[in-house]
Amino acid sequence: MSLIKIINFPSIGDDRGSLVAMETIDKVPFEIKRVYFILDTLKNVSRGFHAHKQLKQIAICVSGKCRMIIDDGKNREEVWLDSPNKGLLIETNLWREMHDFSEDCVLLVLASEHYNESDYIRSYDDFKKMLD
Numbered sequence: 775m776s777l778i779k780i781i782n783f784p785s786i787g788d789d790r791g792s793l794v795a796m797e798t799i800d801k802v803p804f805e806i807k808r809v810y811f812i813l814d815t816l817k818n819v820s821r822g823f824h825a826h827k828q829l830k831q832i833a834i835c836v837s838g839k840c841r842m843i844i845d846d847g848k849n850r851e852e853v854w855l856d857s858p859n860k861g862l863l864i865e866t867n868l869w870r871e872m873h874d875f876s877e878d879c880v881l882l883v884l885a886s887e888h889y890n891e892s893d894y895i896r897s898y899d900d901f902k903k904m905l906d
């Protein structure tokens with residue numbers, strides 16, 4: 775089974791332009807407790823490099839694109855987030871990395887939990903050990 779779980783958020787377009795909605799009742803499989811976005815990422819900067827014990831997230835590039843890597847300790851898969859309609863569902867206990875941010879990239883993240891540093895696993899070795 776693929777580690778890359780894409781959720782399609784359709785554009786509700788009309789002659790004024792596009793609108794994209796994300797709702798728990800419909801496509802988002804958790805209650806959203808936090809929303810944040812990453813922007814103005816400098817050239818050649820990669821981010822992430824951690825996993826979460828409890829936190830689930832959906833990541834969407836609402837503008838521009840970036841390349842996401844998802845790793846479960848055994849397999850490593852990648853996907854380009856390159857559309858405001860394309861959400862990547864990141865379940866618990868998955869290592870994630872974000873690379874190749876375009877200059878105009880705005881990466882929006884919907885999160886199932888409040889910010890909690892103790893939920894992070896920031897070492898790949900610890901991540902692997904936790905899975906054993």
Ligand code: TYD
Nearest residue numbers: 808809810812820821822823824888889890
């Ligand atoms: P971090 O999660 O390490 O960023 P990324 O995974 O995108 O590389 O977060 C960077 C810093 O921001 C870190 O000091 C924690 C802080 N932070 C918050 O205070 N609240 C948040 O919701 C997030 C995501 C990060």
